[in-house]
Every structure is written in C-alpha cells, then in structure tokens.
Amino acid sequence: MTKILARVTVSVPASTSNLGPGFDCLGLALDLRNELTVELIEGPGVTLVEIHGEGAKTLPRGEANMLVQAARLVLPKRLPGHLVFKTVNRIPLARGLGSSAAAAVAGLWAGAHLFGTLSRSEDELEALAVKLEGHPDNVAPCVHGGLTASLLLDGRSSAQRLNIHPSFSAVIGVPDFQLATKKARAALPKKVPLADAVFNTSRAILLVRALETGRTRGIDALMDDRLHQPYRARLVPGLLGALAAAVRAGASGAALSGSGPSVFALVSGDSGRRVGEAIRRAFAAKRVKSRSLELTVDHQGVRVER
Ligand code: HSE
Numbered sequence: 001m002t003k004i005l006a007r008v009t010v011s012v013p014a015s016t017s018n019l020g021p022g023f024d025c026l027g028l029a030l031d032l033r034n035e036l037t038v039e040l041i042e043g044p045g046v047t048l049v050e051i052h053g054e055g056a057k058t059l060p061r062g063e064a065n066m067l068v069q070a071a072r073l074v075l076p077k078r079l080p081g082h083l084v085f086k087t088v089n090r091i092p093l094a095r096g097l098g099s100s101a102a103a104a105v106a107g108l109w110a111g112a113h114l115f116g117t118l119s120r121s122e123d124e125l126e127a128l129a130v131k132l133e134g135h136p137d138n139v140a141p142c143v144h145g146g147l148t149a150s151l152l153l154d155g156r157s158s159a160q161r162l163n164i165h166p167s168f169s170a171v172i173g174v175p176d177f178q179l180a181t182k183k184a185r186a187a188l189p190k191k192v193p194l195a196d197a198v199f200n201t202s203r204a205i206l207l208v209r210a211l212e213t214g215r216t217r218g219i220d221a222l223m224d225d226r227l228h229q230p231y232r233a234r235l236v237p238g239l240l241g242a243l244a245a246a247v248r249a250g251a252s253g254a255a256l257s258g259s260g261p262s263v264f265a266l267v268s269g270d271s272g273r274r275v276g277e278a279i280r281r282a283f284a285a286k287r288v289k290s291r292s293l294e295l296t297v298d299h300q301g302v303r304v305e306r
Contacts (some may be wrong), residue, residue: 003042005081008113009305011035012106013145013298014091015098016170016264017137020223020255021203027148028264029141029298030097030170035305036067036106037086038114045082054089054099066100066132070107073128074120085110094178096258101138104129105302113304130157135181138258145301147211165214169296171251171272173242173263173279176289179235184259187231196226216252216268223253223266236261238286242279249278 014032018024034053047068049061059065063072067085075083087106091099108125112118120128122143129139136150140159150159207222233239239256242263246254250271257264265275276292283290 004039005042006040006114006116007037007306008110009035009037010106010109010113011303011305012102012109012142013301014295015101015138015141016096016172016257016262017098017135017141018225018228018255018258019207019264019266020225020229020253021200021207021227022137022149023200023225023227024135024137025149025151026204026208027098027137027141027150028164028170029145029148029301030172030295031298032090032097032293032295033298034091034099034102034106035088036110038071038110039084039086040079040081040114041084042081047083047085049085050087052086052088054091055093056089058093066103067107067110070104070129070132071111071114073132074108074111074125075114092174092262094180095174096179096184096256096260096262097172097174098135098138098142098258100181101129101133101135101142104133105139105142108132109302109304126159127156135258141298141301143301145299146297147208149208162208163212164297165212165268167214167268168211168252169267169272169294171246171265171267171275171279172257172293172295173246173265173276173283173290174293175236175238175261175283176291177261179259179261181259184232184235187235188228189231192227199224199226214268219253219266220247220251221253223255225255228259229256232256232260238283238288239263241282241285245278245282246275249274251275
C-alpha cells in the first residue's frame with residue numbers, strides 16, 4: 001500500500017493585468033481558480049504530474065512542469081519519497097489570464113507548506129514567483145487577491161493592494177487561439193513618445209481612483225492605452241472591434257487582458273451577459289471563435305487548503 005508522508009492543497013486565482021493604461025503595473029485577481037494537490041509518497045520514484053482541464057494534453061508531466069520547478073525552489077533537496085502533483089486547471093493557457101503566474105505561485109506555496117509549517121516567508125515566496133515568472137502585475141493579484149499595483153526596483157518587486165469598489169465585476173472574452181507573452185512583448189517598441197507616456201500615466205492614476213470609488217462615468221476613456229495595445233492589435237484579429245462592442249453593450253470600459261489575446265471588460269450591474277455576447281460577436285466578425293466568462297473579483301489570492 002502506498003503511504004502518503006505529506007500532502008497539501010492550494011488554490012490560486014486567474015488575473016488580468018494592465019487594465020489598459022497600467023501597463024506592467026496594475027493587476028486584478030479573478031474568481032477562476034486552479035487547484036493543486038502535492039503528495040509526498042513513501043519510496044523511490046520519479047515525480048509525476050496529473051493534469052485535468054486546461055493544458056491536460058500539452059503541459060509537461062515531469063520535472064519540466066512549472067509547478068514542479070516552482071516547488072523545487074523551496075523543497076528540501078533530499079526527500080524521503082517521491083512527489084505527485086495533481087492539478088485541476090481552469091485558467092486558460094497563454095490567453096493573458098495569468099496562468100503561468102498562477103502555476104509559479106501554486107508550486108511555491110505548495111512546496112513551502114508541504115510539511116505543515118511555512119518554510120519561507122510569504123514575501124520571499126512572492127519574490128521567488130516574480131523571479132521565476134517575470135510579471136509582478138500577475139503575481140501580485142494572484143498572491144494577494146483584489147486590485148494590485150506593483151513595481152520592480154533593482155530587480156525586486158514590491159506590490160500594494162488597492163481598493164476596488166464591490167460593484168465591479170469582469171467579463172472576459174477568450175479567443176480560441178494562444179498568444180505567447182514573449183511574442184506579444186516582441187511587438188512592442190523599445191522607446192515610446194513622451195506624450196504617450198503621459199497619456200498612460202494620467203489615465204492609470206485616474207482609473208485607480210475610479211475603481212476605488214465605483215464611479216463609472218468616463219472609465220471607458222480612462223482605460224485607453226498607448227503603450228501596448230496599439231502595437232499588439234495586429235496580433236489579435238478583432239481586438240479593436242471587441243473592445244468597442246463591449247462598451248456599446250454596457251461595459252464601463254474594456255482593454256486587452258494582460259498580453260492578450262483575451263479581452264477584459266469591466267462591468268457593473270447586470271450587463272455581463274450582453275457584454276460577453278457582444279465580444280463574441282465582434283470576434284466572430286473577424287472569424288475568431290471565442291467564449292466569454294463572467295467573473296467576480298477574487299479577494300482571497302492564494303489559498304492553502306490542506
Ligand atoms: N504586463 C504584461 C504584458 C503581462 O502586458 O506583457 C504579461 O503577462
């Protein structure tokens with residue numbers, strides 16, 4: 001009989017980053033969760049990864065899996081058994097919804113909690129997740145939940161939770177193609193005009209205030225961006241139509257979700273269904289199949305469930 005020497009279960013939320021003008025700074029956690037259980041099984045054996053849901057057919061099953069790589073960063077080098085990772089993935093992969101940040105956070109938290117007591121501080125784990133995954137604007141909401149602002153200072157990240165009014169929720173339009181973050185970043189210029197930097201800074205600051213107060217008037221304009229979306233639009237057929245359609249259908253504002261290709265629409269009230277349908281139709285007009293998800297804001301971040 002197999003003997004389980006230790007076991008831990010963690011769950012982590014999806015996230016949308018940028019929110020338009022907050023390129024590489026703002027992030028929002030969404031209530032769509034991946035679950036990971038890690039077991040240490042007595043006796044020799046190779047590391048196993050069982051995957052259900054998103055990525056079940058494509059993600060690596062052994063040490064190359066990001067969950068394993070993250071957990072290894074904090075687990076003792078020598079273990080009295082072998083590891084089995086069991087994951088239920090609900091966050092679509094390579095769609096701008098923070099799936100790799102979620103994998104880094106899940107692996108690190110599971111590794112650090114496997115033996116009951118936390119082997120590292122949460123700040124250390126968050127720093128490791130940023131180092132491994134590279135995007136604090138996805139890692140921070142995944143760890144803390146809610147709306148976050150983050151920065152990188154001398155290679156180290158620092159993040160703060162910001163208030164978001166309870167009236168807001170999200171509709172995500174998820175096209176049925178993947179877009180690697182690397183490719184979406186390669187589309188960006190090395191330098192941007194000063195006026196575009198000012199355009200984004202002013203909107204990002206006012207957007208944060210609007211998100212805090214729940215004031216919806218004018219949010220559409222505050223979610224405009226000149227630093228990344230115009231350059232990425234050619235990688236996402238139907239993007240501009242989908243953003244406009246979301247707002248026409250009642251969203252307060254809309255933006256590319258992270259590096260794309262998903263669309264994030266900010267909604268308040270009961271327009272979610274209409275907005276989702278409008279985004280789907282706009283993508284379909286460019287022959288892009290998509291599905292829509294109506295999601296609430298996640299306020300918990302990473303959860304250790306034992
Ligand atoms: N802020 C990053 C980008 C998110 O837009 O490239 C990557 O997940």
